[in-house]
Amino acid sequence: MEKNADWKKAAQRLGMYVFIGLMVLTLIEYAVSIYLNSTVGLFITMLLKSALIVYYFMHVYRLWREDSH
């Protein structure tokens, strides 16, 4: 039971870190647009943000995993 609570806390903490990372990248994206106007820079932030969501929120690795949830 205690182990389950620890796992839950760790998973929630990870979700919070990913969310903070996404927000920071969004602000960087905004700054890149205003100060640098760099299309390449914006594409890099887009790819980083989508990679974070696909890996940590969408759990893409579960597609190759045999076990359940």
Added chain:
Amino acid sequence: MSATTAEHTHDLQHEAHSHVPPYHVQLKSNRMGLWLFFISEIFLFGALFAARFYLWYVPGVGQTRPELSQELGLLATTVLLVSSYFVFRGETAMEHGDRSRFLNSYMMAALLGLVFFVAVVVMEWNVFGLEGSIAGIELFGHLGVDDGVYAGVFYAMTGMHALHVITGVMLLLFVWNRGRKGDYSPERHWGVEGCALYWHYVDVVWVFFYPALYLIGTAVH
């Protein structure tokens, strides 16, 4: 024995005596099917994304974009990211058997999805022709249907995305209602996972659409 555990045991017994594939096999197929659906949707959103770069390119100027409210775009993006966090929180809660946190999180995500929809369709599209500002920040968009290729691409991209957002909100509420009735357990909650995957996918699409619409290129009046 709790109701959900009893149902789970009953399902396992049923599977053992029928031709229904075991749950973990169904789960793997469900995941693969949903991801294939996402890949098919990439063609739809990818075509809109590519059209934006083709049609908003002006020779001699480079990439352009319409004059849109930067604050509104940033606000809508933030709202969608927060809703994605709540969906993750709800899914994790269900995985660990915390039903009340799952219900709160999914309801919060659905409400934030509605806020995003209002920010894009009511405020940015300005369907009611409203005017207003707070601290110098324009609350309602000025792009009209007669703004040529800028309006065409903008409405197509945001409209198709908003359609997916409203579908996602309905899905979140449907799963929330089933969760309220106790239809999911930590061992069996494909509905919760599938709904979360869909919502995050809608978020990923916006991750590409937001810079394409609001940030890339020179703003033209």
